[in-house]
Amino acid sequence: MSPNTEIIRNLGILAGAGALPREVAEACRSAGLSVFVIDLEGAAADWAGGFPHERVSLGQVGRVLSLLEAHGCDAVTMAGSLVRPSLACVRFDRKGLAFLPRVARLFRRGDDGLLVGIAKLFEEEGFRIIGAETLLPKALARVGAMVGEVPDFAEITLGCAILDALAPFDIGQSVVVEQGRCIAIEAAEGTAAMLDRVSMLRQGRERGGILVKMPKYGQDDRLDRPAIGPDTIRAAAKAGLAGVAVEAGGVLILDATETERCAREAALFLYGFER
Amino acid sequence: MSPNTEIIRNLGILAGAGALPREVAEACRSAGLSVFVIDLEGAAADWAGGFPHERVSLGQVGRVLSLLEAHGCDAVTMAGSLVRPSLACVRFDRKGLAFLPRVARLFRRGDDGLLVGIAKLFEEEGFRIIGAETLLPKALARVGAMVGEVPDFAEITLGCAILDALAPFDIGQSVVVEQGRCIAIEAAEGTAAMLDRVSMLRQGRERGGILVKMPKYGQDDRLDRPAIGPDTIRAAAKAGLAGVAVEAGGVLILDATETERCAREAALFLYGFER
Numbered sequence: 337m338s339p340n341t342e343i344i345r346n347l348g349i350l351a352g353a354g355a356l357p358r359e360v361a362e363a364c365r366s367a368g369l370s371v372f373v374i375d376l377e378g379a380a381a382d383w384a385g386g387f388p389h390e391r392v393s394l395g396q397v398g399r400v401l402s403l404l405e406a407h408g409c410d411a412v413t414m415a416g417s418l419v420r421p422s423l424a425c426v427r428f429d430r431k432g433l434a435f436l437p438r439v440a441r442l443f444r445r446g447d448d449g450l451l452v453g454i455a456k457l458f459e460e461e462g463f464r465i466i467g468a469e470t471l472l473p474k475a476l477a478r479v480g481a482m483v484g485e486v487p488d489f490a491e492i493t494l495g496c497a498i499l500d501a502l503a504p505f506d507i508g509q510s511v512v513v514e515q516g517r518c519i520a521i522e523a524a525e526g527t528a529a530m531l532d533r534v535s536m537l538r539q540g541r542e543r544g545g546i547l548v549k550m551p552k553y554g555q556d557d558r559l560d561r562p563a564i565g566p567d568t569i570r571a572a573a574k575a576g577l578a579g580v581a582v583e584a585g586g587v588l589i590l591d592a593t594e595t596e597r598c599a600r601e602a603a604l605f606l607y608g609f610e611r
Numbered sequence: 612m613s614p615n616t617e618i619i620r621n622l623g624i625l626a627g628a629g630a631l632p633r634e635v636a637e638a639c640r641s642a643g644l645s646v647f648v649i650d651l652e653g654a655a656a657d658w659a660g661g662f663p664h665e666r667v668s669l670g671q672v673g674r675v676l677s678l679l680e681a682h683g684c685d686a687v688t689m690a691g692s693l694v695r696p697s698l699a700c701v702r703f704d705r706k707g708l709a710f711l712p713r714v715a716r717l718f719r720r721g722d723d724g725l726l727v728g729i730a731k732l733f734e735e736e737g738f739r740i741i742g743a744e745t746l747l748p749k750a751l752a753r754v755g756a757m758v759g760e761v762p763d764f765a766e767i768t769l770g771c772a773i774l775d776a777l778a779p780f781d782i783g784q785s786v787v788v789e790q791g792r793c794i795a796i797e798a799a800e801g802t803a804a805m806l807d808r809v810s811m812l813r814q815g816r817e818r819g820g821i822l823v824k825m826p827k828y829g830q831d832d833r834l835d836r837p838a839i840g841p842d843t844i845r846a847a848a849k850a851g852l853a854g855v856a857v858e859a860g861g862v863l864i865l866d867a868t869e870t871e872r873c874a875r876e877a878a879l880f881l882y883g884f885e886r
Binding site: 445506521 | 700718721772773776777780781783786791795799817
């Protein structure tokens with residue numbers, strides 16, 4: 337962990353779904369840092385039991401702030417994915433209701449806009465926001481071929497150019513490019529659902545195509561850091577892709593040993609490109 | 612039909628899937644223009660029987676050219692969708708094999724690149740390429756509210772901006788925008804599959820969101836003209852969208868009476884915007 341995490345008393349983890357929040361919690365524990373897990377709508381239910389934790393629903397803003405304070409948290413990290421709820425379905429507590437007009441405005445933004453707004457809310461309440469990569473510095477993708485051969489740079493360059501073109505609209509952390517053509521763009525559905533679609537589209541075809549994933553240009557790196565893991569590799573293999581290319585230093589590789597093993601087993605390349 | 616179709620002796624219709632090729636064939640017949648339908652891989656099997664037709668597979672380039680010549684065709688229109696095959700799965704005839712190196716290069720392009728290349732091939736063989744909208748001039752979307760209220764222009768503007776940003780990469784004829792946020796972008800999967808995905812993503816939400824569809828900026832208008840029809844409206848209604856916005860004069864409305872009836876029935880707006 338980086339030096340500036342040493343002054344954290346207790347870290348609150350706002351945990352959505354996926355492997356990232358668990359990995360953050362375990363890395364913190366290994367490093368001797370106390371954590372308190374806020375299990376958002378049960379997304380972390382299958383592992384939060386191993387840590388001090390509480391389950392909250394999304395509108396319980398007051399309860400979240402009280403819990404963080406009661407557990408001595410002075411910093412917060414947001415990790416894992418959440419399906420954006422319909423605002424009409426969220427049950428707000430009193431503090432939540434006070435924030436409602438602001439939250440309603442945030443809901444009219446893209447994902448980054450929403451996350452930046454939520455992060456600002458926590459900062460105003462006196463919590464530092466820590467990025468997942470600060471807590472998992474070794475998990476950032478390395479430069480070069482992590483598994484397999486060095487891939488076709490033309491396809492990676494095309495993928496990056498498309499993601500850069502979309503970044504101003506606050507959409508897209510990944511695309512699939514095959515033979516110079518973009519066949520899928522991730523928007524609200526997430527990388528896993530996009531790879532499922534590619535699997536259907538590519539049925540019966542020979543092996544080919546690359547998943548390109550990187551942070552949106554200009555996004556706040558502390559929030560919604562893109563990540564891949566063993567599931568991503570398995571989904572890419574199922575879609576018949578040739579490999580996965582991620583921005584070195586920009587994308588987290590979760591459970592790196594298992595991720596690399598999956599890639600070797602499926603004969604996929606895993607490559608960290610520099611921009 | 613426009614005056615320049617009057618000098619066509621016989622029109623060859625390269626027919627893919629969907630309602631567009633059938634509508635083109637029927638409009639031509641009503642206007643007294645002879646047509647010959649090339650049913651690509653059986654995509655037009657359920658209606659081609661009503662017209663002089665032959666079924667061909669994609670690699671039968673020589674056979675297609677001979678058939679067009681034998682039926683006195685001097686012009687060709689390409690209409691309907693085709694799932695791009697794996698080149699390795701296409702069985703080429705002798706003429707097809709002669710074109711193979713060129714076709715292989717075309718396969719490394721986006722959809723427009725591929726279509727432009729195929730159109731050029733027909734032009735070199737002496738056929739004029741006619742756009743579907745020349746044969747269905749009345750089917751182009753009108754300006755303004757065709758059904759329902761005038762929608763939120765901010766969402767339409769955002770959708771257009773995203774599609775414009777993607778046009779240089781030869782992807783995307785449609786997006787779904789909801790509350791200032793793009794939730795889905797169409798790439799190789801097509802509009803119908805994208806709307807299915809939006810239906811899943813929006814499950815349990817209140818009515819909202821717009822499908823925005825327009826031709827790619829700079830695409831050859833004679834090829835792959837975007838179209839919507841009753842099925843599009845039904846899929847948009849199933850996804851809980853508030854309406855559909857298409858570029859006036861840019862997108863074809865197939866079976867316009869039925870499309871508008873479906874929109875009214877589902878209480879969706881149908882709007883033709885100007886750029």
